Amino acid sequence: MTAFPEERFPSHGGPTGPALFGDRAFVDRPLTMRGVAEADLPELVRVDEEAFPDDPYPYFVLRQLFDLHGDRLLVLDDGERLHGYVLFVTTQDGYRSWIVSLGVTRDQRGRGLGRRLMLEVLRRLRAESVREVRLTVEPANAAAIMLYRSLGFSSDEGVRKDYFGAGEDRLIMTLGL
């Protein structure tokens, strides 16, 4: 049982027949944005590994994030596979929410899915009267930074050196709601 109502939308334009991306063929199917379920965990792990090949969450971390914050995790589902997810968690005082993770599979990037996930998160947070959203991003991750800037995030705090440990600097981005 999910706390999230389903929202259906077609994947972006493009042919409806099979398309080839790399060595993989797939059919463009409409994507559903929905809350995550326990049965999604293996797929969620796969999507996370694809989105963050250098530093994916270990299975046990995603398992525990699901146990703790499963109602704050949205996935994009084509009926057979997941193609993206976002995890956002709000501090206990309800003031601030963090985008903990956002990922879209390689074959679906540049089709507006990351933006759709983020817009839905922001819509929900506004409805909950959360005041501020924060996230961290690798300073060289131009695609993500462009997405967040286009949604109104600013980076006045700049880059925090060694934020995730030695050599893992991160840009802190903030949006007031």
Ligand SMILES: CC(C)(COP(=O)(O)OP(=O)(O)OC[C@H]1O[C@@H](n2cnc3c(N)ncnc32)[C@H](O)[C@@H]1OP(=O)(O)O)[C@@H](O)C(=O)NCCC(=O)NCCS
């Ligand atoms: C970042 C990410 C989530 C974006 O998802 P996406 O579905 O490809 O993004 P969208 O198609 O919704 O694009 C939204 C905006 O992002 C920016 N963007 C996306 N891809 C881009 C690229 N290759 N270069 C520059 N800007 C890009 C653009 O501003 C774009 O808006 P536009 O289409 O109006 O120009 C995706 O690239 C991803 O999963 N990357 C790997 C994981 C990651 O880095 N996550 C973020 C961690 S902070």
